[in-house]
Amino acid sequence: MREVAIIGIGQTTVEEHWETSLRDLAAHAISAALTNAGREMVDGIFIGNMMSGMLSRQESLGALIADWSGLLGAEAFKVEAACGSGAAAVHIGTMAIASGYMDSAIVMGVEKMTERSMPEVTAALATAADADYESDHGTTFVALNALIMQRYLHEYKWKHTELAPFSINAHENAMHNPNARLHERITLEDYAEARMIADPINLLDASPTGDGAAALVLVPLESLHGSIVPRIVIAGSAAATDSIAVHDRRDGLWLSAAHASALKAYGQAGIQPADLDLFELHDAFSIMAALSLEACGFAERGQGPRLGLDSELGPKGRIPVATRGGLKARGHPVGATGVYQILEIVQQLRGEAGENQIEGAKIGMAQNIGGSGSNIVTHVLKRL
Numbered sequence: 217m218r219e220v221a222i223i224g225i226g227q228t229t230v231e232e233h234w235e236t237s238l239r240d241l242a243a244h245a246i247s248a249a250l251t252n253a254g255r256e257m258v259d260g261i262f263i264g265n266m267m268s269g270m271l272s273r274q275e276s277l278g279a280l281i282a283d284w285s286g287l288l289g290a291e292a293f294k295v296e297a298a299c300g301s302g303a304a305a306v307h308i309g310t311m312a313i314a315s316g317y318m319d320s321a322i323v324m325g326v327e328k329m330t331e332r333s334m335p336e337v338t339a340a341l342a343t344a345a346d347a348d349y350e351s352d353h354g355t356t357f358v359a360l361n362a363l364i365m366q367r368y369l370h371e372y373k374w375k376h377t378e379l380a381p382f383s384i385n386a387h388e389n390a391m392h393n394p395n396a397r398l399h400e401r402i403t404l405e406d407y408a409e410a411r412m413i414a415d416p417i418n419l420l421d422a423s424p425t426g427d428g429a430a431a432l433v434l435v436p437l438e439s440l441h442g443s444i445v446p447r448i449v450i451a452g453s454a455a456a457t458d459s460i461a462v463h464d465r466r467d468g469l470w471l472s473a474a475h476a477s478a479l480k481a482y483g484q485a486g487i488q489p490a491d492l493d494l495f496e497l498h499d500a501f502s503i504m505a506a507l508s509l510e511a512c513g514f515a516e517r518g519q520g521p522r523l524g525l526d527s528e529l530g531p532k533g534r535i536p537v538a539t540r541g542g543l544k545a546r547g548h549p550v551g552a553t554g555v556y557q558i559l560e561i562v563q564q565l566r567g568e569a570g571e572n573q574i575e576g577a578k579i580g581m582a583q584n585i586g587g588s589g590s591n592i593v594t595h596v597l598k599r600l
Contacts, residue, residue, distance in 0.1 A: 217314045218313065218315075219436065219450075220449060221434070221435055221448060221449050222433065222558075223253045223254075223433050223448075224249040224250060224251075224254075225249055225562050226245045226247065226248025226249030226251070227429065227431070228244050229397075230395060230397040230546055230547030231397055231427065231428075231547070232330040232427060234331065236427070238268060240284070241326050241429040242326040245324055245431040246261075246285045247285065249433050250322070257287065257320075258321050259291065259320050260291040260309070260321040261278065261281065261293070261323075262292075262295055262306075262308050262321060262322070262324070263278060263295060263324055264295050264301035264304060264306075264324065264555060266297075266298055266299065266551040267341075267343075267551065268328070270336070270343070271331075277294040278291075279292060281324075281326075287322070291318075297591045299548075299553065299585060299586050300586030300592060301550070302552050302556070303455075303555070303595060304586070304593050306323045306554060307455055309322075309432075310450050314436075320434065320435050321433070322433060324432070324552075325429065325556070326429035326551060327553075329427055330425065330427050331427075341356075342356055344587040344588075345357060345461070345588065346461035357588070358414045358422065360462055361414075361417060361500075361588060364503055364507075365421075365503035366416055367469060368469055368503055368506070377407065378521050378525060379521050379524070380407040380408070382502040382524050382529070383402060383420045383502055384403070385524065385529050385530055385538060386538040386541055387400060390542075390546055392571040392572045393540040396545055396546040397426045397545065397547030398545040402420060417501060421503070422500070423500045423501070423545075425550070428552050431555065432562070437449055437600075447599065447600040448599055449598050450597060451487075452480070452483075452595060453595050454484065455591070456476035456480070457590060458589055459590060462589075469507065469517075471511040473590065473592035474512060474583060478511065481596045484596070489512060489535075492579050492581050494536045494539050494564055494581075495514070495537050495583070496538070496540075496560055496561055497509065498557075500543050500548055505520070506520030507520065507589070509537075512581075523535065531574055540560040540572055546560075557583075557584060558582045558597065561582055561597050565577055565580060578599045579597070581595065
């Protein structure tokens with residue numbers, strides 16, 4: 217298998233792009249990534265997207281985006297894995313390059329969410345749950361996470377406000393990311409007084425939706441011989457699944473797919489958790505941040521919030537997370553999120569993260585969660 221390098225990155229801001237269509241968002245990110253890579257054409261395009269059929273009334277994204285981006289002739293496919301669609305596209309693109317089937321690929325994620333009503337968006341997001349046994353009974357995606365969080369607070373005796381550092385850190389980091397959705401610092405008091413959505417999840421526990429697109433250009437590392445571009449490689453790319461319904465899991469407070477995919481990615485990269493310089497976790501809800509840290513080996517079970525309370529998650533902490541705002545403040549354009557996470561690690565490893573820069577960053581990990589933990593993809597990136 218060949219080593220895979222990321223040589224180009226491009227993104228749009230995450231916001232309400234009222235004047236920009238899904239195809240235009242995708243084309244903007246792809247154009248920026250190709251320019252950054254110094255390329256005009258690729259062999260294939262892999263597009264992470266969850267809800268284009270429901271919210272944009274548009275499927276067949278492969279042909280649509282290849283055409284609109286001026287890349288007709290390239291193989292192009294949509295990849296769907298609920299909220300993990302972006303990283304799933306990266307995973308498949310990585311395999312295509314590593315296997316030798318392709319010599320170049322665009323991997324991108326795109327989602328257009330803000331032009332539909334909230335009930336429509338909520339219904340679309342609920343398709344990440346079990347239709348027969350969860351969503352058809354009125355359980356929303358937020359409600360499922362609220363049930364998990366309720367049990368977690370009860371089981372491990374945490375106060376709700378003790379999860380506030382996850383959101384506070386994300387908002388602070390987003391202040392220096394021009395592509396982030398929210399540029400507002402928050403305090404513990406703001407968190408404690410935020411409007412309740414689904415008890416115990418309040419407005420500041422949850423990530424905002426938005427429109428956005430992010431893209432990467434992948435090539436074999438061996439093709440960079442003699443080139444001066446930064447050598448950022450995908451050292452680990454792994455995925456795992458758990459039951460789609462939370463009630464079917466052996467343990468509802470353990471992200472088994474996060475644990476399994478992280479272990480595999482660590483093994484591929486030849487590292488341990490302590491070797492990571494940053495971790496772009498999937499903080500769609502603050503409870504998911506705590507569970508991810510535990511599943512990936514950064515905290516004992518039930519002790520994820522301790523890392524935030526001990527200031528271990530900030531830019532100078534033991535394991536910096538959400539270094540560009542995370543889902544919580546950069547925003548969560550669902551199918552694009554996994555690509556944004558990896559793009560932000562590339563920025564860190566290149567030394568291009570500005571005031572968010574993690575000093576000396578050489579190894580980073582991104583973990584993208586589909587559903588309530590049913591389909592999880594983990595990537596480890598290294599700067600050589």
